[in-house]
Amino acid sequence: MPLPPPNVSREPLHTRSIRVQSYGxxxxxxxxxxxLIDYKGYDFPRHNGEIFKAGRHVHHMHLRITIDEAFTIVAAQAVYDAAPYEQCVNIDAxxxxxxxxxxxxxxxxxVKEHFGRTAGCTHMTELCQVLPTAAVQTMAGRRRQKRNSDVRPFQLDGCHALRTDGPVVLEHYLKWYTGDSAEAAAGASSDSPSYSHSS
Known part of the structure; x- marks a missing residue:
């Protein structure tokens, strides 16, 4: 469901978009x-007298990490397409x-400790913050394959929907359900094959 339309007229000022793509x-x-891409909805003058046009990227940066099955980063690379100062790109390495x-x-x-303040780029560091949840989604297929293993899925109790006494865990992770035992028993019986008998 989209947000309701505003009841006051307004003009666009700033747009930020973050896009994440994962690969096996x-x-x-x-x-x-x-x-990450930032741009303004209006023209503005720069210190050198140039007019920076609306829609032109103020920030445009890329970050690639490579992870293993344990979610450990084994390689990382950052690059810039656009930044407000020439010195910004010096921090990519x-x-x-x-x-x-x-x-x-x-x-x-x-990340905050390692790249805080002058040790990093504010926007590149902010881009790092989306990586954990993107990685979890990346590994969703592997989690489904391992759902019946003896290792408790790490995502359980990580958010409201995946609380171990809730209906999602009851339906999809019955082995790890901690709620009412009657509900669990009903869930287990519903997983069993049913047979119809003719009289």
Whole structure:
């Protein structure tokens, strides 16, 4: 459902878009590529007298990480297509420092510590923040394959919908359901094959 239309007239000022694409690789690893674009809805003058036109990218940056099955980053690369200052692009090589971090183990905190303030680029660091949830979606197919394993799925109790006493876990992760036992028993019986008998 879209947002309701505004009841006051307005003009566009700033647009930010973030896009993430993931890939399965032949070597058994996974690539996640994230892109951030910023632009203004109006023309504005730059310090050199140039007019920066509406829609022209103020920021346009790319980040690629390669992860293994345990969600550990084994390779990372950052590049810039557009940035407000020439010096911005000098920090791209620093993001190779993502290597060794695990997307599911304090990743966002580590990124802030490692690339905070002058040690990184505000916008590239912000782009890093979308990587953990994108990686979880990337691995969704593998999680389905392992659903009946003895290892508790890491995503359980990670959000409201996947609380272990809730209906989603009851339906899709019955083994790990912690809610009312009568509901669990009913869920288990519904998984059993049913047979009709003619009189």
């Amino acid at each position: 690789r032949e070597d058994g690893l996974w690539d996640i590529e994230a892109e 620093a993001y190779a420092g993502l290597v060794g971090m695990n997307l599911l183990k304090g990743f966002r905190h580590q």
